[in-house]
Amino acid sequence: MKHITQILAAAAVSMAIALPAHAETTLTVHYPMPGFFKDVMDTISKKFMAENPDIKIQFASPSATYEEGIQTILRQVGTSEMPDITFIGLNRLRMLDERDVAVDLGPLVQKDGNMAEQGFSDTILKLAQVNGKQAGLAFATSNPIMYYNADLVKEAGGDPDNPPKTWDEVIALGGKIKALGNGVDGIDFRWQGDDWMFSALLFGAGGKMLNDDESKVAFNGPEGQKAVEVLHRLVTEGGMPVFTKPAGEQAFAAGKVGFEFQTTGALRNTIKNVGNKFDLRTAKIPLIDPVNGRLPTGGNAVVILTHDAAKQDAAWKFAKFAAGPYGASVVVPGTGYVPNNELAAKSADYLGDFYKQNPLFQAGLSQMPVMIPWYAFPGSNGVKVTQTIVDNLSRIVDQSAEPKEALDDAAADVEGMLPRS
Secondary structure, eight states, X not given: OHHHHHHHHHHHHHHHHHSOOOOOEEEEEEOBOHHHHHHHHHHHHHHHHHHOTTEEXXXXXXXXXXXXXXXXXXXXXXXXXXXXXXXEEGGGXXXXXXXXXXXXXXXXXXXXXXXXXXXXXXXXXXXXXETTEEOOEEEEEEOEEEEEEHHHHHHTTOOTTSOOOSHHHHHHHHXXXXXXXXXXXXXXXXXXXXXXXXXXXXXXXXXXXXXXTSSSBOTTSHHXXXXXXXXXXXXXXXXXXXXXXXXXXXXXXXXXXXXXXXXXXXXXXXXXXXXXXXXXXXXXXXXXXXXXXXXXXXXXXXXXXXXXXXHHHHHHHHHHHHHSHHHHHHXXXXXXXXXXXXXXXXXXXXXXXXXXXXXGGHHHHHTGGGEEEOOOOSSTTHHXXXXXXXXXXXXXXXXXXXXXXXXXXXXXXXXXXXXXX
16 A cells, blocks of 8 residues: 555656646736835735736836826837836826727627626726727726815814815915915915816816817816916915925925815825824815816726737736726725725725725715716827926916916917827
8 A cells, every 4th residue: 555655646746747837927017106006006916916826917117107107108119118017097098099009908808798796887997998999997096185284274264174165265265374374375286297187177167178079179268267267366365385296295294284186096195194293184176167067087097018818818817906896995095096996885895884984085985976087188299288288387376377378378289289180
C-alpha cells in the first residue's frame, strides 16, 4: 500500500510539472486626480486581484485633471505607452469616440446579459454612452453642492439649520460673512479648471451650451446671461475673492470662508481637512430656475482601450468590478461621489445604511433627480473650448470685464472652434 501511495504521489508531482501554470494577465490602468482617487483605486485593485489571482493590475502615472488625462491618452494612441484601461471624464468620452479610440462595450454588455442584476440599469449605462455607443461604464458620478461653515453663518445672523435656498439668499449672507472682517471671505465658487461649475449655473437656469443641431452657441442666451450675472454678484456683493483652486480649498478648510460651491466628490477630503475646526454642513446648490433647472453630472467612466483578446476579457472583468457595487461602496465613502450603481445604493451589504449614518453625504444624493449629462462639445477643440470659457469667467471674477462682454467674447471664440459640416 505504501508503494502504491508513493507511485501516486510521484505521478501527481509529474503532472504538476507537466501542466503549464495559468498565465497571468497584466493590465495597465490610468486614472486622473490622484488626490481624489489614489486610495480608492488602491483599495479596488487589491480586492479585485485577490478575487482574480490570474489578473494583475499595475497603474500608469495618474493625470492631475480630466483635461490632462484625455490629452495624455490621445498622445499615447497607437504607442506602447497607451494603457489597457483608462478613466476618462464623462465630458471627454465624445473625443475618444470621435477618434474611435475606446472599445465599444455594447457587444460585451449584450454578451453578459445580466447587467441590471449587477446594478447597471439602462439609465446608468447611458451615462457613459456616446451616440448610442457604450464608450465606458460610469465609475464616479457627482453633482455640485453647497458646503458651508455653520459657525460663520450663525455669527453673520443666518440660521445654520436653514441654509440659503436661492442665489439671492447666498449672496446676501455671503456679504454679511465678509463684513465680519478678520480676514474672512464670504464665498468660494469653484469656477476654475473646466466648464463644469459654469454648467451648474447655466443648466440651473434651464439653459444649454449649444443649439439642438450643435451648429451655434447657445450659452450666451438669456439663461447664460443670468448665470454670469450670478457669478459677477458673488464677487461684488457676496464677498468672493479671486481664489486659485488650492487657495480656495485651503481657506475654506481653515475656517476663513462661509460658503464653498464645488463637487460633492471633494466631500471626504473636505471633512478630513476641516477636522474639528468648525461645524461643517452641506446642502443643495441653488438653481436659478427651480422648476426647469438641472445640474451637470460630473465624474468619469472606466474605458477599455486594449484590443488584445485576452486582455480585453480581463479588462471587462475589472471594469465591471470597479464600476459595480463593490467599487461604488468604496468610491462613495472614500470621496463623496454619488452612487453610480443601483445595487450598491439599495443593498445593506454596500451603501444601504451609509447615508443615514453620514448626513453630510445626503446633499449630493438628494440632487440625483435633476442630474443631466455633462455636455461634451463636438469636434477636436473640446479642451480649447473649455479653456476659452474658463478664461472669460476669470475676467468676470477679477472684474476686468463686464459679465455680458465676457460671455459674448467667449461665445464668439467658441463659435469659431465648432466643426463645420
